[in-house]
Amino acid sequence: MNFATFHFGYTPDAYKVDFDENDKRKQEEIRQISKMLANFKPTIICIENLPKYNAEINQAYQDFLDNPSELNTNYGESSMIGFEVGRLSNVKKLYGIDNHMGYNYRIGEQIDNAIDSITYNEYLKEPFKYDPELAELDRDFEKLSLQEKLKYYNHPKKLDFNININADNLMYAGTENGFEGADEAAKFYQRNMRIYSNLNRIPMTKEDRVFILMGAAHAAFLREFIQRSPKFEMVNTLDYLK
Known part of the structure; x- marks a missing residue:
């Protein structure tokens, strides 16, 4: 389990x-x-x-x-x-x-992002924009019992979200010829590996x-x-x- x-x-x-x-x-x-x-x-x-x-x-x-x-x-x-x-x-x-393992999950906000700043910034601003179910659960999170909060944390969509927000979104961030976001995401992948x-x-x-x-x-x-x-x-x- x-x-x-x-x-x-x-x-x-x-x-x-x-x-x-x-x-x-x-x-x-x-x-x-x-x-x-x-x-x-x-x-x-x-x-x-x-x-x-x-x-x-x-x-x-x-x-x-x-x-x-x-x-x-x-x-x-x-x-x-x-x-x-x-x-x-x-x-x-x-x-x-x-x-x-240390990694900088804010790297996309600290560089001149030349990859896809629109997607990167929109996701940080409204991470549940395209998932109304998660948006509703997250909005009511503080009202939930501990059991319901933990059920939410173990929801498959919430688990996918945690990979996106902690790592995958960084792959939209990097300088013109750099891979700063991807390299930081790789550190988090490596830690979990x-x-x-x-x-x-x-x-x-x-x-x-x-x-x-x-x-x-x-x-x-x-x-x-x-x-x-x-x-x-x-x-x-x-x-x-x-």
Whole structure:
């Protein structure tokens, strides 16, 4: 299961969702959502954390298992959902599969764009112009329950949008003889390819059931890789958010 989410705690991302991870009502919602996701019965859980910190986060996970009455908010959704799904599924350890690479997603606004500034700027200004369904969901986003927000984040059109807004739109940007936008987009593609490679480093058998918990942009790319893979069979995440 490839599960897309927004970040519950601090994030350096340009787009942030207003979310109080210490709100007890929100935490109860997270418990209920985690219970739904645990119906997938995962045997392996992957989170948006660097592999080099696996020992640290698994110590925190063990501490949570010893006292699960309070959700661990220190690692955002990785600990709030990841730890709880792991506890409910009796998973022994979690795997970080993230990889950090810097890229300038604003490059198109910082150069003399000679490729297609009209398409680039119009998409940034009105990204949902040609998709009324997404426009309506996005417009009402703050009114949605947490469950409905996460269903929106896992909507196939929303996942496609995350690839377009984070990478593909940059390919309309570049100087007269340059490929500045495409080169920056390639960095983001590369980062997500490395994340997928980290996923494939994890020892697993055909009987394993892998739950991947990542920010929506990464989940969007992983969806593309996984659905074409001869190794994995991807379930419909929305089937478990009911």
